Amino acid sequence: MLFLIWFVMAVAALVLYFRQIHSRYSKHDIKHLKTSESLRSMAKLILRINHFTDDLQRFYDNFPDERFIGSYEFLTPKIMIKDLDLVKRITIKDFEYFLDHRVFIDEKLDPFFGRNLFSLKGQEWKDMRSTLSPAFTSSKIRLMVPFMVEVGDQMIQALKAKIKDSDVDYIDIESKDLATKYANDVIASCAFGLKVNSHIDEDNEFYQKGREATNLKYTQMLRFFCFICFPKLMAKLKFTLFTEKMTSFFKNLVLNTMRNREEHNIIRPDMIHLLMEAKKGKLKYDDKTAQDTDAGFATVEESSVGKKVIDRVWSDSDLIAQAILFFLAGFETVSSAMAFALHELAINPDVQEKLVQEIKENEIKNGGKFDYNSIQNMKYMDMVVSEVLRLWPPAIATDRICNKDYNLGKANNKSTEDYIIRKGEGVTIPTWTIHRDPKFFPNPTKFDPERFSEENKRNIHPFSYMPFGLGPRNCIGSRFALCEVKVMLYQLLQHMKVTPCEKTCIPTKLSTESFNVRIKGGHWIRLKIRS
Missing domain, CATH: 3.30.43.20 (Uridine Diphospho-n-acetylenolpyruvylglucosamine Reductase; domain 2)
Incomplete structure (x- = not known):
């Protein structure tokens, strides 16, 4: 009783x-x-x-x-x-009242997620933002465009070979998979200085780790909900977002790359180099970057928070955390924007042809070459990308x-x-x-x-x-993302005609099988070599 x-x-x-x-x-x-x-x-x-x-x-x-x-x-x-x-x-x-994101990962248990730019809070976030902002100005991004173009050339060669080997003059592909491979190879090159070709070698470890980290399967979704609803319990049970194997991979990759470059005095204009410069306190705004140019209508401007000069030494773990964040953001959100862009171009042929015409005009105007400046001057390209990011925002x-x-x-x-x-x-x-x-x-x-x-x-x-947030806490990589999407669309449409196929989901409906924003049945399109 x-x-x-x-x-x-x-x-x-x-x-x-x-x-x-x-x-x-x-x-x-x-x-x-x-x-x-x-x-x-x-x-x-x-x-x-x-x-x-x-x-x-x-x-x-x-x-x-x-x-x-x-x-x-x-x-x-x-x-x-x-x-x-x-x-x-x-x-x-009133930004100072709402300075931080909600973070449900314990940085002591998972420092490579808990210590990245998204997760840091208060003054630490301000200091890290100031440290990294000079790495994402147009003057730095323009140096990475040749790396993006090189990856795009690999993609086009692989697609043409697949069409040639087919019994018909086209191939039906899942464009999210195509875009993910492209984004993976770009981030491998522009961030880590690695040359991989995921269109040919799908089993490369860099690509597999990205798929594992960003493909939220059902069990991962459940864990994610538990992190949201019971963060203290998950911390007490010592659950982490990433596996030990995955964090070790990125830790070794970043530290070994840095060590190799220091030993052999290798300088390559990518994110690893910029992080190394940031650690030494050599990455600062100058007169050139202060007059930074937009990468399109969706570009977000850096606030005074990111332009302050700070004198702070960051640990290797902090730098690894930022490298992992660049990878995850580049792997998932950028590839999502690309996949939805290809889907919309396939089902809106009038938009596609108008964009192709602008690409042809740009080719003639620049003698078959394009760089950061020329692609940013393509007005219709920016209109298309801006509308993709409105209708299908990555976040x-x-x-x-x-x-x-x-x-x-x-x-x-x-x-x-x-x-x-x-x-x-x-x-x-x-x-x-x-x-x-x-x-x-x-x-x-x-x-x-x-x-x-x-x-x-x-x-x-x-x-x-x-699409890239608002205020001082907006997305630091908007210029990089917009440039990457435009370069990919430019090269693909230059060589390929994009149309729907039997598997294309029309009208567009989102899949409930994933926590990510995905089209039901997949992002299927048909590619044919443009005559």
């Missing part, structure tokens, strides 16, 4: 605790998902019934008149920001953690009091749904590069378009 009484009291206390936590939004008249709805949505994701973007879109659309809306991740309250003026305040004006949302209590204002016009978000609580800025809001982009699901024409792009609300 005593045990039964204690059990009932414990259950009652737990229920009251949950009710108190989950009644917070109701007390402040903030529209929100009920606990049962949140749990149901999470269950559908885990059971692969819905994709994360489905729930994000439904959540966003169900509350049209709200400036922000509430949700819970198990016991953790989280606010989704809808009002663009509030987005501006959080990411720029579907971005987050910030509040580091001191902050007044978000009233949730809607009928609210009677302001809402104070507390220190340690998080906000989400839903890139995916803002990019698809008809208030900002009419007929939002249509692929229409003309949105970004000279006449139209000035009408785009500056905070409605954020």
Whole structure:
């Protein structure tokens, strides 16, 4: 009987605790998902019934008149920001209140993830941003274009050989796989100084490690959800995001490359060299980089945070962490943008032919050569890439953690009091749904590069378009990513005609089998040598 009484009291206390936590939004008249709805949505994701973007879109659309809306991740309250003026305040004006991303990886257990630029917090993040920013200016990226072109030549040769060996004059390929191999070889060359050809040798260790790290299988998805909902428990159980074998591979790769270059005085204008310069304190902004040029409409500008000169020595582990981050970002997000670009060009032949015509004109104008400057001057290319990043943003949302209590204002016009978000609580800025809001982009699901024409792009609300984030904590590699995507499309369309095939998913629908943004059934296209 005593045990039964204690059990009932414990259950009652737990229920009251949950009710108190989950009644917070109701007390402040903030529209929100009920606990049962949140749990149901999470269950559908885990059971692969819905994709994360489905729930994000439904959540966003169900509350049209709200400036922000509430949700819970198990016991953790989280606010989704809808009002663009509030987005501006959080990411720029009052940036210091929302300086950090939420990080669910313990840096002591997994330093190569917990110590990268995305995960670092506060002053350490500012110092690392200042250290790395000079590595991502246009003056540095332009030196890497020849490496990208070399990788593109390998890709074209491999594709032409496969078409020649086929019984027909075309091949059907999975373009995400094609783009991933290209992105892998570019990051191997531009970041690590390695020459690999994943189109010929799919078993090379560099490519296999990338697939292992970025292909979120079902068990990895479950682990990822556990990291989000129970970070302290996962830390106590000493779970890590990457395997020991994978971290050892990158550790040895970076340290051995650095050691070899120092011993033989090898200088190659890639990321490893720039990291070595950063460690020595020799990587600084100069007059040339201060006047940095855009790589397109989607380029994000470096803030004053990244342009400060610092005097700080970083450990080898810190540098390895940044190298791994470059690899993962280059492997997954850039290849995703490429794959969706090829998909849209296949099902929109008028757009493809207009882009091909611009490529031909550029060939004639520059005598068959192209470099960083010429490719950035291709206006229609930039329109196409900008629209791909609007419709299919590589990061579907971005987050910030509040580091001191902050007044978000009233949730809607009928609210009677302001809402104070507390220190340690998080906000989400839903890139995916803002990019698809008809208030900002009419007929939002249509692929229409003309949105970004000279006449139209000035009408785009500056905070409605954020493929690389906003404010000082934006993506440091936007110039590199945009350049890589454009070089790949240029070379491929120069030699290949892209069309749909029997496996092409029309209309486009996302797969629920992966946490990544993937097309159902795969990104299938047909390639034929252009006459």
